[in-house]
Amino acid sequence: MSDNPAGLVEDSSVYRTLLESTKAIPWKINWRTMRFEYIGPQIEALLGWPQDSWLTVDDWATRMHPEDRERVVNFCVSQSEAGVDHEADYRALTERGEYVWLRDVVHVLRDDNGDVEALIGFMFDISERKKTEDELVALQKKLEEYSYKDGLTGVANRRMFDTVMNENWNDAIRHQSSLSVILLDIDNFKAYNDLNGHLQGDECLKRIATLLENGAQRPRDFVARFGGEEFVIILPETDTPAAISVAERCRQLLLEEQLPQGDSPHSKQVTMSMGIGTVIPSRHDRIADFLDLVDQRLYKAKRDGRNRIVFD
Numbered sequence: 200m201s202d203n204p205a206g207l208v209e210d211s212s213v214y215r216t217l218l219e220s221t222k223a224i225p226w227k228i229n230w231r232t233m234r235f236e237y238i239g240p241q242i243e244a245l246l247g248w249p250q251d252s253w254l255t256v257d258d259w260a261t262r263m264h265p266e267d268r269e270r271v272v273n274f275c276v277s278q279s280e281a282g283v284d285h286e287a288d289y290r291a292l293t294e295r296g297e298y299v300w301l302r303d304v305v306h307v308l309r310d311d312n313g314d315v316e317a318l319i320g321f322m323f324d325i326s327e328r329k330k331t332e333d334e335l336v337a338l339q340k341k342l343e344e345y346s347y348k349d350g351l352t353g354v355a356n357r358r359m360f361d362t363v364m365n366e367n368w369n370d371a372i373r374h375q376s377s378l379s380v381i382l383l384d385i386d387n388f389k390a391y392n393d394l395n396g397h398l399q400g401d402e403c404l405k406r407i408a409t410l411l412e413n414g415a416q417r418p419r420d421f422v423a424r425f426g427g428e429e430f431v432i433i434l435p436e437t438d439t440p441a442a443i444s445v446a447e448r449c450r451q452l453l454l455e456e457q458l459p460q461g462d463s464p465h466s467k468q469v470t471m472s473m474g475i476g477t478v479i480p481s482r483h484d485r486i487a488d489f490l491d492l493v494d495q496r497l498y499k500a501k502r503d504g505r506n507r508i509v510f511d
């Protein structure tokens with residue numbers, strides 16, 4: 200029987216062939232001299248730098264993205280000093296000036312005294328994986344956005360309105376400040392859709408959403424789509440006269456847009472009706488009651504002939 204029971208090949212050329220035919224790039228660094236003792240020839244195909252240009256750890260560190268360098272070098276040095284195997288992801292500079300995402304998997308070798316002697320490892324090209332990760336992060340962000348944005352108009356949706364309204368309500372209780380809300384409904388929008396088509400109706404909703412965002416100018420003012428052809432504006436720290444002037448500004452902006460109503464018997468131009476409410480809420484008041492009151496005013500504006508603002 201052989202004295203090599205594991206069947207390990209003793210001819211080092213076999214190992215070399217194996218190492219140099221993998222996609223991962225093998226390397227070895229002498230920890231005392233901080234010089235490369237070996238790096239696989241595959242490095243040239245991946246990064247463009249010739250195999251014999253990798254002399255010291257400085258060649259490794261300087262060919263790293265400046266944003267990754269300090270973090271990765273500090274991490275690898277501290278792990279190596281502690282004798283801990285580790286991995287690090289970073290962007291490596293190519294000879295053409297581009298960057299490739301690498302994962303370095305590092306194994307720490309110790310001598311008989313237990314002192315760190317060398318580092319050996321493999322570099323893996325993880326660009327594809329990173330790309331997928333980045334795409335997933337972007338997708339996740341989009342999904343989060345969709346969960347609080349109205350898909351058609353891009354302003355906040357009803358769910359977001361509920362959250363923001365709650366925050367402002369509590370804030371107004373705490374500071375005993377005036378909180379105003381404007382509820383707006385496009386007039387005769389059914390007729391608009393019937394006359395101009397649903398797509399044109401969608402366009403009209405988008406333009407009105409943009410215009411409302413321009414009309415409510417303070418940083419904490421907040422516009423949301425309340426549902427269908429109804430929008431809502433929250434105006435924190437705003438009394439009734441100030442809320443009326445925001446509503447008037449929005450109405451004015453809509454008139455300036457001159458959106459034709461189509462061949463409608465109602466009016467030549469798209470208009471909207473608005474209800475305004477202002478409250479300095481106490482702990483006993485309920486948001487739903489306040490919104491009901493504003494809604495009643497909006498419907499009073501409709502009943503009184505539309506294209507108007509009702510605030511009491």
Ligand SMILES: Nc1nc2c(ncn2[C@@H]2O[C@H](COP(=O)(O)OP(=O)(O)OP(=O)(O)O)[C@@H](O)[C@H]2O)c(=O)[nH]1
Nearest residue numbers: 384385386387388389390392397400401427428501
């Ligand atoms: N194009 C489009 N239309 C919508 C959307 N959401 C709601 N609508 C339409 O808005 C119209 C609302 O009609 P009604 O509730 O009868 O009110 P109105 O015709 O505006 O009449 P008043 O509010 O009384 O002035 C309906 O025809 C809905 O189909 C949307 O996302 N896109």
